[in-house]
Amino acid sequence: MAPNPAHTALWPAPHASEAVAATVHVPGSKSVTNRALVLASLASEPGWLRRPLRSRDTLLMAAALREMGVGIEETVSSSSSGAGSPDGTGEAWRILPAGLRGPATVDVGNAGTVMRFLPPVAALADGPVHFDGDPRAYERPLNGVVDALRVLGARIDDEGRGALPLTVHGGGALDGGTVEIDASSSSQFVSALLLSAPRFNQGVEVRHTGSTLPSMPHIRMTVDMLRAVGAQVDTPESGGEPNVWRVTPGALLGRDLTIEPDLSNAQPFLAAALVTGGRVLIPDWPARTTQPGDRLREIFTEMGGSCELADYGLVFTGSGSIHGIDVDLGDVGELTPGIAAVAALADSPSTLRGVSHLRLHETDRLAALTKEINELGGDVTETADGLHIRPRRLHGGIFHTYDDHRMATAGAIIGLAVEGVQIENVATTAKTLPDFPELWTGMLGV
Known part of the structure; x- marks a missing residue:
C-alpha cells in the first residue's frame, strides 16, 4: 500500500x-467537548453543545455515539462564518439521548478519550459494541478500564490483551459498585468510570491503588462537569477519602453548554x-x-x-x-x-x-x-x-x-x-x- x-x-x-x-x-477544548458529548448522550433529556471543537478526536466521539443510537444534530447559525471558522462561532450540536444499542462498531482512531470513555457507555447498550482503531491505539493501555468494568459486571472480549481491539457485550444495564484500579498510566481510567457511573444501578466507588496519579486537573474537570449536569460526586477534595471517588446513581440533566x-x-x-x-x-x-x-x-x-x-x-x-x-x-x-x-x-x-x-x-x-x-x-x-x-x-x-x-x-x-x-x-x-x-x-x- x-x-x-x-x-x-x-x-x-x-x-x-x-x-x-x-x-x-x-478552537474549543477537546477534553471538554468529548466529556460533554458523553454526558449529554447519557442524560434524560436533550441538550446543546455550543462552539464545540470539530477535530478528528471529537468527530470520532460523535460518530461512535451515533453508532450506539444517540442523535447528534449539527447546526450553524446564519450569522456564523461557518463550521470551519477558527472560533466556531454560531455552531452548535443538539444532543438527543436515546436507548443505547448494539450491534455497533466504534473507530477510536488514536483518541484516548474515545477508547477509554466509551467502553463503560457500551456496557449500557443493548447489544455488542466492537472497538478498533489506529495501530498505535493497540499499544495504549486499556486494562484499567477493561478490568474495572468486568468487576462492575460487564462482559468484555479482549482475548486477554487489556488493549484494542475488543468487544463489549452490552446488557442494557450495569450493576456498578466498588472497584479498585491502578490509574498510574492514565487518569482517563478514573474519568471513564465516573462519566457513566450515574447510569450504573449502584453508581460507582473508584479506589485508585497506584503510587502516582497523573493529570489530576482532568479528573477535576470530569467531576465538575458531572456536578453541572446534576450528578452527586464525592471526592478527596470534598472531604472524602484520599484517592477515592464516589458517584451516586441518578438521572443526568440536559444542559446548554458553551465549550471553552x-x-x-x-x-x-x-x-x-x-x-x-x-x-x-x-x-x-x-x-x-x-x-x-x-x-x-x-x-x-x-x-x-x-x-x-x-x-x-x-x-x-x-x-x-x-x-x-x-x-x-x-x-x-x-x-x-x-x-x-x-x-x-x-x-x-x-x-x-x-x-x-x-x-x-x-x-x-x-x-x-x-x-x-x-x-x-x-x-x-x-x-x-x-x-x-x-x-x-x-x-x-x-x-x-x-x-x-x-x-x-x-x-x-x-x-x-x-x-x-x-x-x-x-x-x-x-x-x-x-x-x-x-x-x-x-x-x-x-
Missing part, C-alpha cells in the same frame, strides 16, 4: 523575522510570543477553569514572559529572553512537548519532571522529543520521569511527528527561531487543532 501523502509531506515551518503581534481565536477554548492548544501561540519577544491575545480565556493548559500562565511567565487576564481574554507578552525551568509537569503532562521546544531555545538548562506516563501517549513523547530535538543539534537527555534539556545552537532539518499532534506543534515552535525546520505530517494536528497551519501562518502575517 502506498503511504498517505499527508503523512510523508514536509511542511516548511515558518521562521519569524520579527516579534509576533496577533490575536488568535483558539482549548487552553493546551493555545500553547504554541503563547510560545510564539515568548520565543519572538512579541504579544499574543487569546480571546475568551476563562477566569476559572479545570483545563490543565491554564498552568501555562505560570510556567511561561517563569520562562521569561508576562501575562494579563482580562474580561476579553489573555494577553501574553514575551520579554525577548527565554529562561530555563525546573518543573514538575505530572498534572499537566500534555504541555511537555511545547515546553520542551521552548526550553531548547532558552538561555539556561531545564529539567521537566513527573511525566514518565508520556511514554504511553500518542507516541513515546519522551523518546520522540529527545530524538527530534537532538537531530536539530540539541542536547536532550531522557531521565526516569522526564527530560533534561541543555540549550545549544540548533540547525534546520526534518522534525518527525510520529502521528502526534503535539510533536507537530513543538516542531513549529522551534521553527520560529531556527531556519530550515521542516515538519513531517503537520496534518496530524487535525487530531485536536484543525487548521493549525493556517492559524500559525495567520499569526505570523504570512
Whole structure:
C-alpha cells in the first residue's frame, strides 16, 4: 500500500523575522467537548453543545455515539462564518439521548478519550459494541478500564490483551459498585468510570491503588462537569477519602453548554510570543477553569514572559529572553512537548519532571522529543520521569511527528527561531487543532 501523502509531506515551518503581534481565536477544548458529548448522550433529556471543537478526536466521539443510537444534530447559525471558522462561532450540536444499542462498531482512531470513555457507555447498550482503531491505539493501555468494568459486571472480549481491539457485550444495564484500579498510566481510567457511573444501578466507588496519579486537573474537570449536569460526586477534595471517588446513581440533566477554548492548544501561540519577544491575545480565556493548559500562565511567565487576564481574554507578552525551568509537569503532562521546544531555545538548562506516563501517549513523547530535538543539534537527555534539556545552537532539518499532534506543534515552535525546520505530517494536528497551519501562518502575517 502506498503511504498517505499527508503523512510523508514536509511542511516548511515558518521562521519569524520579527516579534509576533496577533490575536488568535483558539478552537474549543477537546477534553471538554468529548466529556460533554458523553454526558449529554447519557442524560434524560436533550441538550446543546455550543462552539464545540470539530477535530478528528471529537468527530470520532460523535460518530461512535451515533453508532450506539444517540442523535447528534449539527447546526450553524446564519450569522456564523461557518463550521470551519477558527472560533466556531454560531455552531452548535443538539444532543438527543436515546436507548443505547448494539450491534455497533466504534473507530477510536488514536483518541484516548474515545477508547477509554466509551467502553463503560457500551456496557449500557443493548447489544455488542466492537472497538478498533489506529495501530498505535493497540499499544495504549486499556486494562484499567477493561478490568474495572468486568468487576462492575460487564462482559468484555479482549482475548486477554487489556488493549484494542475488543468487544463489549452490552446488557442494557450495569450493576456498578466498588472497584479498585491502578490509574498510574492514565487518569482517563478514573474519568471513564465516573462519566457513566450515574447510569450504573449502584453508581460507582473508584479506589485508585497506584503510587502516582497523573493529570489530576482532568479528573477535576470530569467531576465538575458531572456536578453541572446534576450528578452527586464525592471526592478527596470534598472531604472524602484520599484517592477515592464516589458517584451516586441518578438521572443526568440536559444542559446548554458553551465549550471553552482549548487552553493546551493555545500553547504554541503563547510560545510564539515568548520565543519572538512579541504579544499574543487569546480571546475568551476563562477566569476559572479545570483545563490543565491554564498552568501555562505560570510556567511561561517563569520562562521569561508576562501575562494579563482580562474580561476579553489573555494577553501574553514575551520579554525577548527565554529562561530555563525546573518543573514538575505530572498534572499537566500534555504541555511537555511545547515546553520542551521552548526550553531548547532558552538561555539556561531545564529539567521537566513527573511525566514518565508520556511514554504511553500518542507516541513515546519522551523518546520522540529527545530524538527530534537532538537531530536539530540539541542536547536532550531522557531521565526516569522526564527530560533534561541543555540549550545549544540548533540547525534546520526534518522534525518527525510520529502521528502526534503535539510533536507537530513543538516542531513549529522551534521553527520560529531556527531556519530550515521542516515538519513531517503537520496534518496530524487535525487530531485536536484543525487548521493549525493556517492559524500559525495567520499569526505570523504570512
